Amino acid sequence: MSDGARVYLRPPTRADQVEFVALMRGSRSFHRPWASAPTDPDRFAAYLADARRADFEAMLVCRTNDGAILGFFNRSHITRGLLQSAYLGYAIGKPHAGQGYMRDGLELVLRHAFLTLRLHRIEANIQPENHASIALARGAGFQREGFSPRYLKIGGRWRDHERWAVLADDWRRRSDGRRAMQATR
Numbered sequence: 001m002s003d004g005a006r007v008y009l010r011p012p013t014r015a016d017q018v019e020f021v022a023l024m025r026g027s028r029s030f031h032r033p034w035a036s037a038p039t040d041p042d043r044f045a046a047y048l049a050d051a052r053r054a055d056f057e058a059m060l061v062c063r064t065n066d067g068a069i070l071g072f073f074n075r076s077h078i079t080r081g082l083l084q085s086a087y088l089g090y091a092i093g094k095p096h097a098g099q100g101y102m103r104d105g106l107e108l109v110l111r112h113a114f115l116t117l118r119l120h121r122i123e124a125n126i127q128p129e130n131h132a133s134i135a136l137a138r139g140a141g142f143q144r145e146g147f148s149p150r151y152l153k154i155g156g157r158w159r160d161h162e163r164w165a166v167l168a169d170d171w172r173r174r175s176d177g178r179r180a181m182q183a184t185r
Contacts, residue, residue: 007104009059012051016060017044019069023093030094033155034130037091061105070096073109084120106140114168125151125161137164141174
């Protein structure tokens with residue numbers, strides 16, 4: 001799907017079940033209470049079924065040098081027409097956290113969303129205490145737009161979330177600025 005220097009994105013397949021489920025199962029305590037990921041074959045099969053829907057795009061983040069699955073990004077509720085937007089969810093496996101893989105992957109996700117899918121807006125809903133996720137979104141140009149009390153049910157509890165979003169025009173300006181800075185070095 002999309003390639004970068006350290007990571008690439010690709011859709012999940014049935015052949016990924018063992019590796020993906022093992023990574024997510026081993027990361028359950030790391031993800032709690034921020035995210036819920038498939039940790040058994042049945043939930044992975046449901047994830048693959050979701051990935052076949054027109055309004056859902058699942059992307060595995062894989063390491064370029066060995067193809068290892070590191071985490072995932074999901075674009076959901078992809079809406080066309082006048083809105084041209086999607087929601088973004090993501091998680092990384094605990095062994096790969098803090099190494100910049102998700103930052104690299106998020107740039108590929110946004111490039112694909114804005115240049116290929118021609119979306120106008122990407123929104124991520126993040127729990128206020130999830131500082132790593134907020135830093136990831138902020139670093140990619142997302143802006144905090146508001147607060148939603150008891151917004152999503154994760155781990156059996158309704159949890160507050162902050163709404164973070166990035167618009168295509170803002171992302172393009174930011175990307176153009178980064179390229180210009182790199183060209184002057």
